[in-house]
Amino acid sequence: xxxxxxGAGGYIGGxxxxxxxxxxxxxxxxxxxxxxxxxxxxxxxxxxIGDLDDAALLAREAQRADGVVHAAAxxxxxxxxxxxxxxxxxxxxxxHTSGSSVxxxxxxxxxxxxxxxxxxxxxxxxxAKQARRALELSVxxxxxxxxxxxxxxxxxxxxxxxxxxxxxxxxxxxxxNARRHGAVQIVGHGLxxxxxxxxxxxxELYRLALEQAPAGAFYFAENxxxxxxxxxxxxxxxxxLAVEPLPAETAAQRWGEGRALYTFGSNSRVRARRARRxxxxxxxxxxxxxxxRDEMPL
Numbered sequence: 001x002x003x004x005x006x007g008a009g010g011y012i013g014g015x016x017x018x019x020x021x022x023x024x025x026x027x028x029x030x031x032x033x034x035x036x037x038x039x040x041x042x043x044x045x046x047x048x049i050g051d052l053d054d055a056a057l058l059a060r061e062a063q064r065a066d067g068v069v070h071a072a073a074x075x076x077x078x079x080x081x082x083x084x085x086x087x088x089x090x091x092x093x094x095x096h097t098s099g100s101s102v103x104x105x106x107x108x109x110x111x112x113x114x115x116x117x118x119x120x121x122x123x124x125x126x127x128a129k130q131a132r133r134a135l136e137l138s139v140x141x142x143x144x145x146x147x148x149x150x151x152x153x154x155x156x157x158x159x160x161x162x163x164x165x166x167x168x169x170x171x172x173x174x175x176x177n178a179r180r181h182g183a184v185q186i187v188g189h190g191l192x193x194x195x196x197x198x199x200x201x202x203x204e205l206y207r208l209a210l211e212q213a214p215a216g217a218f219y220f221a222e223n224x225x226x227x228x229x230x231x232x233x234x235x236x237x238x239x240x241l242a243v244e245p246l247p248a249e250t251a252a253q254r255w256g257e258g259r260a261l262y263t264f265g266s267n268s269r270v271r272a273r274r275a276r277r278x279x280x281x282x283x284x285x286x287x288x289x290x291x292x293r294d295e296m297p298l
Contacts, residue, residue, distance in 0.1 A: 001210070004065035006030045006052065006079065007072030008045055012097060012154070012202065014163015016069055017045050019203035020210070028061060030072065039164055052079035059086035067093040067148075067210055074098045075132050080139060089146040093210055096139040098153040100195065100220065102129045104266030108248035109188020112227060113267035119218055119274040128262070136218070143215035150213045154202050154221040155195035155270055158288045160297065168199065170263060171292065174235055183244035184236040187251045187265035190229030190243075194268045195222035198285030208279040220270040223283035228264060234292040 003020055007013025008029020017027045021044055028046045031037050037047035050057040052072055062068050062083050070083055074097055087094055103123050105113055117123055125133045142149035160166045178184040205221050213219070232243045251260035275281040285291065 001066040002026045002028070002064070003067050003069060003210070004028050004030070004048070004061040005069040005071060006058075007097075008040060008047070009036045009164045010072065011161040011163070011165045011168055011199070012157065013069070013071030014165055015161045015199050015203045016071055016206045018043065018162040019207055020069075021045060023207055028065065030061070036164065043163065052076050055079070055082035058082045062086040065092070067095075069095045069097075069206060069210070071097045075135065077131070077135050080135055084139065084142045084145065084147055084149065087147045088142075091146055091148060093148040093150060093213070094139065094142065095150045095152055095206060095209055096136070098132060098136050098151055100153055100155040100222075100268045100270050101262040101266065102132050102136070102153065103270070104129065104262040104268050106261065107188075107192040107265060107267050108261065109186060109190050109192050109228060109245070109265045112191050112193050113269060115267070116269040116271060117220070118271040119220060140216045140218060148213070148215040150209050150215070151218045152205060152209060152221060153219065153270070155197050155268060156288070157197055157199050157202055158291055159199040159285065161199055162203065171231065171235070171288070171296070174232065175239070178235060178239055178241055181244070183242050184232045184239070185244045185246050185251070186228050186232040187246055187248050187260055189245050190227055190232050192265060192267045193225055193227045195225040195270045196288040197221045197223050197283065198291070201283035201285055204283075205275055205279070205281050208275070208281055212279050217274070217278070219275040219279075220272040221275065222270050222272045224286045224288065225269060226289055230289060231292070234289045238292055238296060238298070
């Protein structure tokens with residue numbers, strides 16, 4: 001297939017694009033600058049210079065491709081709408097990337113939730129995440145317009161990226177922050193739990209979804225879970241540091257509310273039952289804690 005990938009210079013998009021290229025697909029990837037374009041070209045991916053606000057460019061690329069992976073932004077409504085409009089009536093796949101903070105709660109690191117969501121569970125979405133959920137639903141409803149719209153909703157992703165950006169969002173931030181402050185800082189006491197998934201398993205899920213997923217499919221991506229207390233302890237052991245609990249309000253002042261309250265302070269427990277059942281997805285990496293202990297680059 002000839003594929004167009006947004007976010008091809010990023011962590012998820014770059015890893016997915018690299019995996020698709022290795023699987024024999026031809027890939028064009030959206031990047032913002034000539035410098036990133038040159039670096040992307042050296043990987044074998046054909047660069048397209050532009051940004052998500054250029055609806056005409058997105059439409060042209062979508063229409064010339066056999067399928068689209070939208071991995072640049074989970075909350076950018078204009079780009080998602082432009083891609084749906086461009087693909088209407090084509091039957092082509094459009095894989096939209098979300099994230100499981102969409103069902104994040106307000107635990108502030110002080111409690112573990114017993115609530116676990118899968119693809120058949122009605123989702124509980126906080127007001128701050130309603131716009132993201134609405135965007136997901138718009139892609140799923142594109143099935144009614146002749147688009148094979150699919151949403152992939154990864155949980156906490158870890159592991160080295162396979163494209164231009166090797167770093168994920170959560171663990172590298174905690175590591176870098178720990179080096180600056182001399183302690184691994186976590187929100188509250190880190191009792192909140194997130195499901196997690198390795199980036200290589202995420203890339204494989206995208207490949208399978210492009211080839212097999214039906215229109216209107218929604219897939220969580222996870223293979224294991226851990227509390228942030230345990231993640232913080234694993235990082236601290238690897239770095240030879242202590243763990244320092246931060247009140248949620250302090251973390252929000254330092255890191256921003258979205259990062260403190262959702263990325264690090266919420267519960268986000270999901271099960272990827274549909275991808276296993278429907279696509280035969282078989283993730284190989286089961287423990288972020290083991291990865292931190294044995295493989296995390298320092």
